[in-house]
Amino acid sequence: MSIKYNDFVIRFANVNGSGSASANGMFAKALFRMGIPVATRNIFPSNIQGLPTWFEVRVSEKGYLGRREGVDIMVAMNAETLVEDVASISPGGYLLYDNSKPLAKALRRDDIHEIAIPIAAMMLPEFTDPKQRSLFKNIAYLGALAGLLNIEFDVITGMVSTQYKGKDALIQPNIRSLELGRDYAVRYLNAPLPLQVRRSDAVGDRIMIDGNDAAGLGSVYGGATVCAWYPITPSTSVAESFENHSNVLRIDKETGQKKFAFLQVEDELAAIGVVIGAAWNGARSFTATSGPGISLMSEFLGLAYFAEIPAVIWDIQRSGPSTGMPTRTQQGDLIGAAYASHGDTKHPLLFPSTPKECFDFAVQALDLADRLQTPIMVLSDLELGMNDNLSDPFEWDDSRRYDRGKVLSAKDLDEVEVFGRYLDVDGDGIGYRTYPGTHPEKGAFFTRGTSRDEFAVYTESGAVYQRNMERLQKKWQTARTMVPEARIANLGHSVGVLYYGTTALPMPEALDNLAESGIHMDTCRVRAFPFGDQVEQFIASHDLVFVAEQNRDGQMRLLLINELQTNPAKLISVLYYAGLSISADTITEQISDYYIENKLSRVTEVQS
Amino acid sequence: MTFVAKPRVHHPKLPVNEIGLTRRDYEGSVSTLCAGCGHDSVSAAIVQACAELSLPPHRFAKVSGIGCSSKTPSYFLNKSHGFNSVHGRMPSVMTGSNLANRDLIGVGVSGDGDSASIGFGQFAHIVRRSINMLYLVDNNGTYGLTKGQFSATNDKGSTSKKGVPNLYEPIDLVSSALQIGASFVARSFSGDKKQLVPLIKAALMHKGMAFIDVISPCVAFNNHSGSTKSYEFVRDHIHNVMDADLIMTHDEVTADYAEGTREDVSMPDGSTLQLYKVDADYDPYDRVGALNYVQRMQEKGEVVTGLLYVNPDAVECHDIMDTVSRPLNELTEADLCPGSDTLAALNQRYR
Numbered sequence A: 001m002s003i004k005y006n007d008f009v010i011r012f013a014n015v016n017g018s019g020s021a022s023a024n025g026m027f028a029k030a031l032f033r034m035g036i037p038v039a040t041r042n043i044f045p046s047n048i049q050g051l052p053t054w055f056e057v058r059v060s061e062k063g064y065l066g067r068r069e070g071v072d073i074m075v076a077m078n079a080e081t082l083v084e085d086v087a088s089i090s091p092g093g094y095l096l097y098d099n100s101k102p103l104a105k106a107l108r109r110d111d112i113h114e115i116a117i118p119i120a121a122m123m124l125p126e127f128t129d130p131k132q133r134s135l136f137k138n139i140a141y142l143g144a145l146a147g148l149l150n151i152e153f154d155v156i157t158g159m160v161s162t163q164y165k166g167k168d169a170l171i172q173p174n175i176r177s178l179e180l181g182r183d184y185a186v187r188y189l190n191a192p193l194p195l196q197v198r199r200s201d202a203v204g205d206r207i208m209i210d211g212n213d214a215a216g217l218g219s220v221y222g223g224a225t226v227c228a229w230y231p232i233t234p235s236t237s238v239a240e241s242f243e244n245h246s247n248v249l250r251i252d253k254e255t256g257q258k259k260f261a262f263l264q265v266e267d268e269l270a271a272i273g274v275v276i277g278a279a280w281n282g283a284r285s286f287t288a289t290s291g292p293g294i295s296l297m298s299e300f301l302g303l304a305y306f307a308e309i310p311a312v313i314w315d316i317q318r319s320g321p322s323t324g325m326p327t328r329t330q331q332g333d334l335i336g337a338a339y340a341s342h343g344d345t346k347h348p349l350l351f352p353s354t355p356k357e358c359f360d361f362a363v364q365a366l367d368l369a370d371r372l373q374t375p376i377m378v379l380s381d382l383e384l385g386m387n388d389n390l391s392d393p394f395e396w397d398d399s400r401r402y403d404r405g406k407v408l409s410a411k412d413l414d415e416v417e418v419f420g421r422y423l424d425v426d427g428d429g430i431g432y433r434t435y436p437g438t439h440p441e442k443g444a445f446f447t448r449g450t451s452r453d454e455f456a457v458y459t460e461s462g463a464v465y466q467r468n469m470e471r472l473q474k475k476w477q478t479a480r481t482m483v484p485e486a487r488i489a490n491l492g493h494s495v496g497v498l499y500y501g502t503t504a505l506p507m508p509e510a511l512d513n514l515a516e517s518g519i520h521m522d523t524c525r526v527r528a529f530p531f532g533d534q535v536e537q538f539i540a541s542h543d544l545v546f547v548a549e550q551n552r553d554g555q556m557r558l559l560l561i562n563e564l565q566t567n568p569a570k571l572i573s574v575l576y577y578a579g580l581s582i583s584a585d586t587i588t589e590q591i592s593d594y595y596i597e598n599k600l601s602r603v604t605e606v607q608s
Numbered sequence B: 001m002t003f004v005a006k007p008r009v010h011h012p013k014l015p016v017n018e019i020g021l022t023r024r025d026y027e028g029s030v031s032t033l034c035a036g037c038g039h040d041s042v043s044a045a046i047v048q049a050c051a052e053l054s055l056p057p058h059r060f061a062k063v064s065g066i067g068c069s070s071k072t073p074s075y076f077l078n079k080s081h082g083f084n085s086v087h088g089r090m091p092s093v094m095t096g097s098n099l100a101n102r103d104l105i106g107v108g109v110s111g112d113g114d115s116a117s118i119g120f121g122q123f124a125h126i127v128r129r130s131i132n133m134l135y136l137v138d139n140n141g142t143y144g145l146t147k148g149q150f151s152a153t154n155d156k157g158s159t160s161k162k163g164v165p166n167l168y169e170p171i172d173l174v175s176s177a178l179q180i181g182a183s184f185v186a187r188s189f190s191g192d193k194k195q196l197v198p199l200i201k202a203a204l205m206h207k208g209m210a211f212i213d214v215i216s217p218c219v220a221f222n223n224h225s226g227s228t229k230s231y232e233f234v235r236d237h238i239h240n241v242m243d244a245d246l247i248m249t250h251d252e253v254t255a256d257y258a259e260g261t262r263e264d265v266s267m268p269d270g271s272t273l274q275l276y277k278v279d280a281d282y283d284p285y286d287r288v289g290a291l292n293y294v295q296r297m298q299e300k301g302e303v304v305t306g307l308l309y310v311n312p313d314a315v316e317c318h319d320i321m322d323t324v325s326r327p328l329n330e331l332t333e334a335d336l337c338p339g340s341d342t343l344a345a346l347n348q349r350y351r
Helices: A020-033 A079-087 A119-123 A130-149 A153-163 A168-188 A211-221 A236-249 A268-280 A291-307 A334-338 A355-372 A410-415 A462-482 A507-516 A533-540 A555-564 A584-597 B038-052 B068-075 B090-100 B112-118 B120-129 B173-180 B193-205 B231-237 B287-299 B317-321 B339-349
Strands: A007-015 A038-043 A052-060 A071-076 A089-098 A113-117 A207-210 A226-229 A261-264 A285-289 A311-319 A325-329 A375-381 A388-391 A446-448 A487-489 A495-500 A522-526 A544-549 A571-575 B060-064 B081-084 B105-111 B133-139 B184-189 B209-215 B238-247 B262-266 B272-277 B303-310
Touching: A007 A020, A007 A079, A020 A038, A020 A052, A020 A130, A020 A153, A020 A207, A020 A388, A071 A079, A079 A089, A089 A130, A113 A130, A113 A168, A119 A130, A119 A168, A130 A153, A130 A168, A153 A168, A207 A211, A207 A355, A211 A236, A211 A285, A211 A311, A211 A355, A211 A375, A226 A236, A226 A268, A226 B090, A236 A261, A236 A285, A261 B090, A261 B317, A268 A285, A268 A291, A268 A311, A268 B081, A268 B090, A268 B120, A285 A291, A285 A355, A285 B090, A291 A311, A291 A334, A291 A375, A311 A355, A334 A375, A334 A555, A355 A375, A355 A388, A355 A462, A495 A507, A495 A533, A495 A555, A507 A522, A507 A584, A522 A533, A533 A555, A544 A555, A544 A584, A555 A571, A571 A584, B038 B068, B038 B133, B038 B193, B038 B209, B060 B068, B060 B090, B068 B081, B068 B105, B068 B112, B068 B133, B090 B105, B090 B120, B090 B133, B090 B317, B105 B112, B112 B120, B112 B133, B112 B173, B120 B173, B120 B209, B133 B193, B173 B184, B173 B209, B173 B287, B173 B303, B184 B193, B193 B209, B193 B238, B193 B303, B231 B238, B272 B303, B287 B303
Parallel strands: A007 A071, A071 A089, A089 A113, A226 A261, A226 A285, A285 A311, A311 A375, A446 B081, A495 A522, A495 A544, A544 A571, B060 B081, B060 B105, B105 B133, B133 B209, B184 B209, B238 B303
Antiparallel strands: A007 A052, A038 A052, A038 A388, A207 A388, A311 A325, A487 A522, B184 B303, B238 B272, B262 B272
16 A cells, blocks of 8 residues: 555544643644644634534645645544544544444444554553543553654654653653553554655744734734733634733843733723723734624724724634634624724724734734724634644844834924824825823824814814815725735736635645646735725736635625625625635635536636 | 804913913813803813922823713813713723823813713723722713713612602712722812812822712703702712812911811822811721711712722832833834844744
8 A cells, every 4th residue: 555645634533621732732743843734723612621622633745724624534532522523534534542442333434444542541550640541641642643653753752841841740651651652553553554744844944823822922023012902712812922922022121020011901892992092192002802892892993993093903703793603713704894883984904814924914003003093903813813823934124113103203393383183284194193291382182083173173064074084085095005915826817716814725725626627717815905906906807706705795705896896796706604714625616616507618718 | 162262361460380380271172061060160170280289281191981071171281182082981091091101190081971881891990900090070960961861870869850750779989989999089079179179189199090079060951959969959968078188298288177187198209198087087098988988978868078088008000010110102112122033033932
């Protein structure tokens, strides 16, 4: 039998709270350290202990990081989900299970391979404490997988030594459990399997990190000094990352005091209120939330849009509406975020696809908020935010300066003859602002959500109100030129595919699949709203554009139609919203089906 | 709405304070509230207090929510920035403002609808955080701008202008502030400037959250017989326990209180808080006792006023968080950005 290297999907079925996350994480990290591209996915319940949880690792020498349908190896450690877990294994795949209790006959499949290891029985003589027995079972199956898949054992033991540095008492039992598992696999199971890993250089200099951690670190680099937040899955780790990194990187060397304020508040209304109050007073500030939080923040977002106050809001999207599936991913907040609040409001949105982009957009969002004097929302999702992803390493140019936008200092005010907070001096729709307390005589103004004239004086004049709203529209046009441009690959095909955020992850694989069947497409990865000229031109220059996204209503498609007046017939939705992330198989299938149904020619002509 | 600008010419005999400014330098725009509104007296008291303390008039951050009370920051200290924000959300905006610049003097003005109804949660939580500020509620028991609905501070049985009684229990913000742990709690009456101005001065110099509930009758909707928030009712039922004044180090003591004893409390900034016990048995350092007393008197229909509780050793939010002494909004790239070498080392940690 020929050996297949570095190309499989392994899924671990565990019980939430059983300590499996650490062992599963080590599995993925070991492969990553062997230079093999991996993508991890945590499928977890809204629960602390007891409900089923799955951890999936996609291993791909080709570097395909999106989700793939089918499971090649199932590590079935949860009796409750055994039936569905066994059923989900692809034909020819492997079932690793604990045969301390025999497998029910009804579960047996003759089209898969069984790998039976008496893990619980093996732990019995080793540990007297039942909690330890249970915990080290996870390490034992990791050891068995090392033997079965040919993972370099030194890599794993090295991680154990690093992880428990200073807690030497924990190193020995971990290593012992790893060895027990591996030795059993080697002695009794004909290891290694025909499905194996081997050292590669396909990872390059990439790092492995989750998007939320990258966002928190980026906010530190971007100069955020105030973070106010309210816990909500899947966004919580953005704020936690900011605090953790700040506690190391933002401590005054002489006094030990903090160069940041980190405040967990009573709800999302307070979180956005603190952010707006801090930004009004000249501090870079941000919050992190998910869809329900955006709903609660909406009144304040309208105020900040109209009163023109910077704010950065991370929306780590989850399945909605309402509380929906709070621990599953979705791209469902586009419309709600883009037009959040009452009256004529709209807000710039950024769509990161990788942890590197989370880091970069964290910095850029703070710059854009200050420059445009308006809330900027970064729409990530659970898939990117809470899973370890391969990413290009973070970069920083030490000559980079924060763009604090149009702010007048006391000295500036001395030189300015006329100061009007909402005067469009430069013709870009953006006025000059002052921080409170700047000057004894000049520059003070009153901020309000009610209408006011160019000098911030209250007015109910319809003409003045309308003039102001038109200036905000001009500012929106300025924003179009400042937000991140779409990434476009234009080879002159007549059909294109447009996508954003984590829908980018399975796209290279989907495009390869489609190309094999004669379907070739140009690509446009949208990175921001409002849409720049490039997006408009991309749509205009293609006969048909598939819009791939992860929600029911095709929200990006609706935004494009609404904002660019695109002919709806030209934009074909490719949709997935069943809680997991969209897979290459889904994209391939839906586009292929469209080609079949509409009898489109398979090899599109290349115009050069 | 007519708008008559005040002449900027000063009366030559207007007294000048220590930094060479007159009271006019602390004023704001002309009020658009009803003639006789208690809130205007409160604004005037703030102007007087700030002028007497010789505070720089541009170094305040004025924040309010929505409602008649929340319009008032326009009517004082027009050299400072003001922010008329969202209904019930002054506390969060003020929290942010204070986190950004701890050096500015925070003045938050709210109303009974703003703080006891829609914003009751934010009120409770800013008290917990001990933000260094004056939190002043213009409490008239009614929603004026929407034409006289009861607010949550309106007493049970107190009637509307049409004579309909309020059926629900009131929320007493003073009791809530005491229970949640405010370090300075006072109640006053917009009709008693002699009591109110010194209380505002003491509150402005207090470190931590200073809360003043000012009963401020609504002449349009809640000043009739049957209302417990009318000028007449409050005057008849007021029970003052403790006057306070804030004396800067070099000021002459000019107390004109006949009754009771005086006690001086040294404040962290070197000034002196003077307490005059109007009710000789009252202990302003006993938080639980104060709560008990206020509640008992409320049962009798009496309105307890004065400085009800003070903890001169209180800490503020920045002490709790242990933030740097420089305002966060003044920190630059050199303070905030760890740089490329650190980032390279961090990348290595993620490999």
